[in-house]
Amino acid sequence: MLSTYVDLSDTVIFFAIPGSSPTFYVYIVLIADYNYRYGHNLIIVYYLVKAPCYMNDTQFRLRPSSFDTLLDLLSETSDPFHERYGKHLSKAQVDELMRPSNETLQEVKNWLNWHGIADPELSTSLDRSIALTVPVFLAETMLNTTYHVFEHAKSQKKTLRTLEYSLPRHLHSHINLVSPTTYFGTTESMRANSFLQSRASGSNLTGDTTPLIGCVDTVAPTCLKDLYNTANYIPTQISRNGIGIPGFIDQYASFSDLTTFTQDFLAPGHQRNLHCEATVVGIQLTCKLDLFCEHLRAGITGGDDGFESFLDWLDFIATVPDDLLPNTFSTSYGDDEQNVPADFAVELCSGFAELGARGARLMFTSGDTGVAGALCETNDGVFRPAFPARQLPLCGGFSNLFARPSYQEDVVSAFLIADGNNNAGLFNTTGRAYPDVAARGQGFQTILDGLVETIDSTAGSSPTFAGVIALLNDFKLAQDGTTLGFLNPLLYANPTALNDITIGTNAGCGASGFDAGVGWDPVTGLGTPDFVELQAII
Template identity: 30%
Template sequence: MFLVLWLFACLVAATPVPHAKRTNVPSGWSRVRQHSPDAFLPLRFGLTQPNTDMATLESLLHTVSHPDSPSYGQHWSAERVASHFAASNESISTVVAWLASSGFDANRISVNKRSGWVALRNATVAEAESLLETEYHVFVHSASGQEHVACEEYHLPAHVAPHVQLITPSVDFDAVLRVRSPHMSIDIGQPGAGTVFPHRTQAVDALLPGTEHCDSQITPACLRALYNFTYTPTLTNSENPFAIVEYTPQAYVPSDLDHFAANFSPALVGVRPAFVSIDGGSIDGAAFGASGFDYNGESNLDLEYAMTLVSGAVTLYQVGDFQMGASFNNLLDALDGSYCSFEGGDDPQDDGIYPDTLDGGYQGDDCGTVKPANVISTSYGYNEADLSAAYTARQCAEYAKLGLMGVTVLYSSGDNGVAGNGALCLTPDGEQTPSGKIFNPSFPSTCPFVTSVGATQINPGKTVADPESACQQVISSGGGFSNYFALPEYQQGAVQAYLSRNPPPYSNTTYNSTGTSRAIPDLSANGANYATAIEGGFYLVYGTSASAPVVASMLAMINDARLAAGKSTIGFINPAIYTPAFEGAFHDIVAGSNPGCGTRGFAAAEGYDPVTGLGTPQFDKLLELWMDLP
């Protein structure tokens, strides 16, 4: 009997089970041929890391981030984080033994325990297809001609599957990216790449002083008045680093920064952000033909307002060279050396792989080279549906690690309401199209370990003393419910109250109506009519791209006050801002909606809503609350 049971257990363990499956080909890509069986694949197995399930990560973050925790503010060191999330010996031995039993010699298998990956050298397509019970095909992007290798689904033995988080290459299309020229390849910063970009309208004939015309022209003075944001920093940027992230070829123009400063902050004329180049990041776009609003608008907007609001103390993380480009993963590599190959590492199809072998490319490999700033603001994002659940989970876990180390990470929530970038919505089979009817949330905003920032507006004819509404001029505040991530504990009361009091008039075929998924955004700030210096003049600019760095500036100054008082940084703020104590620190936005996908979207309402989150910040009250915490 024992022998029979043992044989049965072995049979079950060896039985292949589905591990990952893609439901659609992302917009713009088409399958053109089956991959050559003799071609080589850079086959890598990202091991399941201990303690990285969402519930465990949330519990760990709660300990250092919730105001009621006795360990509030006692953030972890980078060394403690790396040790806590190292791959287990059991996972390594299981995957290696499986590959060996499948006929692969030991000299073809390499292991990196610290970063948690197993690589199979010189694997042919035929070998990979046999190993994973799948077929690999070549896909081509219609706009660029860029090729991508992927399979529809793959299988693993039942005993191996729990030890593998993801395999590359496999089902993922980890970015929707377009090649613009031979010098510009995979890159978040490419115009038309599908990521969030600000929107420009008319030129500004005359700048309007004071705060009397903030309904038609937002300036730093308007923002200070709206959010009671008056503060003079006491620490230097090196003592309290605050970073804005940009992706080459997006880059600021120094003369535009000076033009803005001359009108709004004369002391900053000639001042530049502290420059941190990651993987060859450069602002010399003119040499590559990258100039004009499509290349300079985002960075100019972010830096002009952030630098003015915090008196110049800003660091710029400029990511990626002009030849290869970069992704969010390249930024995270630089902030955490263990992430470079964590759970399989970067994907050569979709992330910048350095050293860059392209002509003139960056010859370094920036892994763990940058100490994370206390606040990091990013005004870019994908559609959640662009990525697999495994890919987003891997990246989301990294944001949790940064939170454990006391870092605040903010992302803009998108500019198309309940639709995704490009106003794309989902079809029942998962395809993204302009005619889709299913809501399409953004990522990384839907990661429960970042703070998602939506957009508001001052309504025409109103003043800074009047209530704002959800932004519906030119853009609509991105918001909705994740299709990948569960509702975090810190958000449960707020989201359930919204759904109970304001049940959306849509069926479960239109959005994730379970009431158990992560909702975005978390909070908001004005995103309309920003007077921005571009190409030597001023233009009105719109977007959650503007909202995120404004909120980040306020949080950076709260850190300034806490650090000066000998306290810790505020770190991951979501568990705090959803508590009753912080309820009065936000202007509740109760008007407007975020239309998209042929609907009105969700409606702003009293309390939390998936249009403007908790509302807009009142800096003075937030500062007082956080200064009262240990």
């Protein structure tokens, strides 16, 4: 007797013959029902070249069974007015919510089996994704698309991608993302937002940690402690509090430079160890911008394929036990939102939500190039939002992809009313507004290859603010044993706990950009941190 699966809406009939070993499947497609779903309107900076016969590493990221529940719980545990505030989920609880249903796993495997890919050829990650290596021609058949080798016009980097792909209709509710497909992230766009200036002639450091006069042109840790009111706080929860810093595009940690930095910039007794974890052996990261955190943990990932590697990092972090998970993450990488396909961006943000549900806080730089983005190019002449920049200036604005969350509504609406018709038509007035907060981004003193370098970049802003959050987590751990987690609702409910910045602009590429003003604005967000004031609201 045959067991039968019939989906008349898709005109697909599937027969499984039980009792056979191995099981045989007959998959009859009465009408090809590939429904176009995934495409990407890319600014073309690539030349198309002929694609040879490649083997293609492909990953199918599956839809979690209870992601909506996870979002609801994240909202409750992050709402300072909710009874569940601060009651973050454990790794085991998150794993259960993020696990795909048995139906999802079986549907996808059945489809792959039908294309001649046997179960032993499939590898799974946390049972959340399925990875396989297939010839390009088979991937093209499966995804109803055509792959090409694209060559970047400036860097000559070649990458195998497609401009659109499709899935059978009955898999739309089971597969969130197929990767790599339409995302063209490279070292050109997935950039480390930093600029090195040459060491000043004759400048030498000693062990003296006294900040330079005025902290105007250069910034050292002591200056930041004074700026953000952390100088008098002594951490007590060092063993269970730390910052994680993921690294990409083949950047790596320099242990010798870290030693030099702590010797030159930090007082004796304040030196910290660097602990590294690898997702791909041999690829590490730079972490020279750690300023006054407690434990520094480096999350190492491989390759230079932009956010493709970020997905690997998120998979790795999902395996980290609760007692080893950093409470705060700082990321000094970004892209322009227009470069990131919608399905890819949503999948990344799902991973960020998973970390937030576990009580971790993620900080992202917003870039250094103003409202026009990194390349000064858009498809339609409007402002170009950054991704996943939601935290720090100088690039500020409004997302074209994500809607504005409720906790932002009051302050952003007030800004839009005050701003009137300025920049009308150049940005999405209903989009998720950024940045959320600000921090110093100029004159950072770092060590590179044993020498002092000065960095002007939001790559310094993000770890600076993350350092303040780490100290707040230390304070909260000492109080009640919990961490802040996703603290945006708390910050937006208490804007006076930050220093409002009212002068400035984020112009770029000839565009006037936005202006800073009283209250939240797309240049400096809610403002810079005041540690003592923030202590008072937690």
